[in-house]
Amino acid sequence: MCGIAGKVSLGMRNVTNSEISAMTDAIAHRGPDDTGAYISPNRKVGLGHRRLSIIDLSSAGHQPMRYMDRYEIVFNGEIYNFQEEKTKLEKDGYVFYSHTDTEVILALYDKYKEDCVQYLRGMFAFAIYDEQDNTIFCTRDRVGQKPFKYYQDESVFIFGSELKTILTQSEYNKEPDREAIIDFLVLQYTPGTTTGFKHIKKLLPGHTLLLDIKQKKTKITPYWNLQYAENLSLSQQAWEDSIASMLQESVAEQMISDVPVGAMLSGGIDSSIIVSLMTQQSSKQINTFSVGFEGEQVSELPYAKKIAEKFNTSHHELHIKPTSIDILQQLVHVMEEPFGDHGALPTLLISKLMKEHVTVALNGDGGDENFAGYDRYTAYKLSNILSPYNSLARSVARAIPVVSKTERLHRFIASLSYSPERRYLEYICYISPQTMDRSSIESISHAFTSEKSADWLSKLLSADLHTYLPGALLPKVDMATMAYSLEARSPFFDHRFMEMAASIPSSLKIKGLNNRKYILKSAFKDSIPEEILHRKKRGFSVPLEAWFQDDLLAFAISLLSSPATRSAGYISHEKIQHILTTHARHGSQGRQLWILLMLELWLREFF
Numbered sequence: 147m148c149g150i151a152g153k154v155s156l157g158m159r160n161v162t163n164s165e166i167s168a169m170t171d172a173i174a175h176r177g178p179d180d181t182g183a184y185i186s187p188n189r190k191v192g193l194g195h196r197r198l199s200i201i202d203l204s205s206a207g208h209q210p211m212r213y214m215d216r217y218e219i220v221f222n223g224e225i226y227n228f229q230e231e232k233t234k235l236e237k238d239g240y241v242f243y244s245h246t247d248t249e250v251i252l253a254l255y256d257k258y259k260e261d262c263v264q265y266l267r268g269m270f271a272f273a274i275y276d277e278q279d280n281t282i283f284c285t286r287d288r289v290g291q292k293p294f295k296y297y298q299d300e301s302v303f304i305f306g307s308e309l310k311t312i313l314t315q316s317e318y319n320k321e322p323d324r325e326a327i328i329d330f331l332v333l334q335y336t337p338g339t340t341t342g343f344k345h346i347k348k349l350l351p352g353h354t355l356l357l358d359i360k361q362k363k364t365k366i367t368p369y370w371n372l373q374y375a376e377n378l379s380l381s382q383q384a385w386e387d388s389i390a391s392m393l394q395e396s397v398a399e400q401m402i403s404d405v406p407v408g409a410m411l412s413g414g415i416d417s418s419i420i421v422s423l424m425t426q427q428s429s430k431q432i433n434t435f436s437v438g439f440e441g442e443q444v445s446e447l448p449y450a451k452k453i454a455e456k457f458n459t460s461h462h463e464l465h466i467k468p469t470s471i472d473i474l475q476q477l478v479h480v481m482e483e484p485f486g487d488h489g490a491l492p493t494l495l496i497s498k499l500m501k502e503h504v505t506v507a508l509n510g511d512g513g514d515e516n517f518a519g520y521d522r523y524t525a526y527k528l529s530n531i532l533s534p535y536n537s538l539a540r541s542v543a544r545a546i547p548v549v550s551k552t553e554r555l556h557r558f559i560a561s562l563s564y565s566p567e568r569r570y571l572e573y574i575c576y577i578s579p580q581t582m583d584r585s586s587i588e589s590i591s592h593a594f595t596s597e598k599s600a601d602w603l604s605k606l607l608s609a610d611l612h613t614y615l616p617g618a619l620l621p622k623v624d625m626a627t628m629a630y631s632l633e634a635r636s637p638f639f640d641h642r643f644m645e646m647a648a649s650i651p652s653s654l655k656i657k658g659l660n661n662r663k664y665i666l667k668s669a670f671k672d673s674i675p676e677e678i679l680h681r682k683k684r685g686f687s688v689p690l691e692a693w694f695q696d697d698l699l700a701f702a703i704s705l706l707s708s709p710a711t712r713s714a715g716y717i718s719h720e721k722i723q724h725i726l727t728t729h730a731r732h733g734s735q736g737r738q739l740w741i742l743l744m745l746e747l748w749l750r751e752f753f
Contacts, residue, residue, distance in 0.1 A: 149176030223270030290351030290616030334486035408433035413449030416510030512638025690736030
C-alpha cells in the first residue's frame with residue numbers, strides 16, 4: 147500500500163525533481179518506508195512514489211519501477227492473484243527480478259496494454275509511462291478501494307493518490323466547486339468525478355485513462371460494470387456453499403502479507419464472519435480491534451468481545467469520548483474532500499491504535515452492499531406497499547409531533563408520493579434536496595435508472611455501488627487508515643465474489659419485510675452465534691445526538707451562527723439557523739449539524 151503522484155508537462159515547461167518531491171512529501175503518511183522519483187529523459191514526465199512495504203520488503207520493490215527499459219510505474223494497492231499471473235507470464239518468456247506484484251503489472255501491460263486490468267484481482271490505482279509510445283496509462287480498481295485524483299488543462303496533467311499532491315503545484319489555483327458542495331450537503335460526500343475542488347476530478351472506479359502526451363488527447367474508458375441478473379437455477383444450499391467457499395478463498399488471499407495482519411471487529415455480522423474465516427486460515431492468534439463511544443445508549447463492544455472470545459483473538463478496545471476540536475480539524479485535513487460520514491472519526495482513531503500492533507487490517511465492509519443490509523432497503527420495500535395509501539399516511543403524520551425519534555418517520559411518509567429514485571434519495575440524504583432547492587441529484591438518478599434489471603432491490607444495490615461506495619464508504623476507510631500508514635483490506639469486495647452475489651435472487655437477500663442479509667446469515671449460521679446474526683444493525687458511527695448536547699453543540703453554534711460563517715455561501719443563514727433551532731428543541735438534527743460543521747471546517751482548512 148502506497149501513495150502515488152505524477153506530473154506531465156503538455157507545454158514548454160520541464161518537470162523538476164523538486165516538484166515531484168513536494169508531491170510525495172505531501173503524502174508521506176501513505177508510505178513511510180521508502181520514497182522514489184523518476185524524471186523522463188525529455189524532462190516532460192515526472193513520477194513519484196511513497197512506499198508502505200507489505201509484500202517483498204527488500205529494495206527490489208522500490209518504485210517508480212522500471213521494466214524492459216521502456217516502462218515506468220507508480221502503483222498503490224495489492225494484487226492478490228499476482229503469483230498466478232506471474233507463472234503464466236514466465237511460460238511466455240517474461241523474466242522477473244523481484245517478488246512483487248508491481249513487476250507483474252508491468253509485464254501484463256507489455257503483453258495486453260490497456261486490457262491488462264482484466265487480469266488483475268485486487269485493489270489498485272497506478273500509472274504507467276511508456277517512454278517509447280510517449281503515453282501514460284492510468285487506472286483504478288473496479289469498486290474504488292484505491293483513490294486516483296487528477297487535474298488537467300492545456301499545459302499540464304497532474305495526478306495523485308490524494309488532492310494534497312495536486313495542491314502543491316503552482317499550475318493549480320484553488321477554488322471551491324459550488325455544485326459539488328451542494329451535492330455534499332445532501333449526500334455527505336461529493337459524488338461521481340467531483341472532489342469539492344473546481345477542476346480536480348476523481349477517476350471513476352472500473353475506468354482507465356490513457357493520455358497521448360504528444361497529441362494532448364485523453365481517453366477515459368470503462369472496463370467493468372457489475373451486472374445484476376438473478377440466477378434462479380440454484381438451490382438455497384448451493385448459494386450458501388458458494389458464498390462460504392468464495393469468501394473463504396478471498397480471506398485467504400487477502401491474509402497474504404510479509405507484515406502482521408489483524409482485523410477490525412465491530413461485533414456485527416460481517417466483521418464477525420471475516421474474523422471467523424481468518425482464524426481458520428492462521429495458526430497464529432489474530433489481533434482484533436473494536437471501538438466504543440461514551441454517550442451511546444447501546445454499545446457494540448460486548449458483542450465484539452463475544453466474537454473475540456469465541457475465536458480466541460488478541461482483542462483490543464478503544465473508548466472514544468465526545469471529540470475535541472483538534473481531532474475534528476485533523477479529520478477534515480485527512481479526508482481533504484468535503485466529507486460528512488461521521489464513521490470516519492472512529493475509523494481514524496482506531497487506525498492509530500491498530501498501527502501499534504499490525505500493518506494490515508481486514509474488515510467486513512461490503513456485506514451490506516452485496517446482501518442488502520441497510521435499513522433503507524427495508525424502508526423502500528415498505529414504501530412500495532404503502533404508496534397507494536399516501537394521503538392517509540400524511541394525515542397520520544400530521545398528528546405526530548416531530549421529535550428525534552419520529553423525524554425519519556415524517557421524512558418516510560413525505561417521500562411516498564415521490565418518484566422511485568427521488569424517494570430513495572430522501573432515505574439517504576442528510577439535508578433534504580428540497581431544502582437545497584434541488585429536486586434530485588444527477589448521480590443518484592442516473593445510477594438508479596441505468597440499472598437494466600427491473601428488480602427494485604437490484605436497482606438500489608446498483609445505485610449504492612456507483613455512488614455511496616466510491617463516494618463515502620471506501621474513501622472513509624482508505625484515507626483514515628492510510629493517515630496512519632495502515633493497509634485496510636475488504637474480502638467482501640473481491641470482484642469475483644461480488645459478481646456471484648449479484649446473481650443471487652433478491653428474495654434470498656431480504657426475506658419478508660425486514661430479514662435482511664438472509665442468505666449470508668444462513669451460510670454462516672453454524673459458525674456465528676445466533677445473537678450476533680439476528681441483532682439489530684448498528685453500524686460504525688458516532689452517537690451524534692448525544693455528542694451534540696454539550697461542548698460540541700456550543701462549538702457548532704459559535705461557528706455556524708457567526709456572520710462570518712462560510713457555509714452560508716452554500717446554504718442560507720436562515721436554513722442554518724432553522725437546523726440549529728430544531729435541534730435545540732427536538733434533538734433531531736445531529737446528522738445535519740455534523741454535515742454543516744464539517745463543511746465549515748473544510749472551507750476554513752483549505753480556503
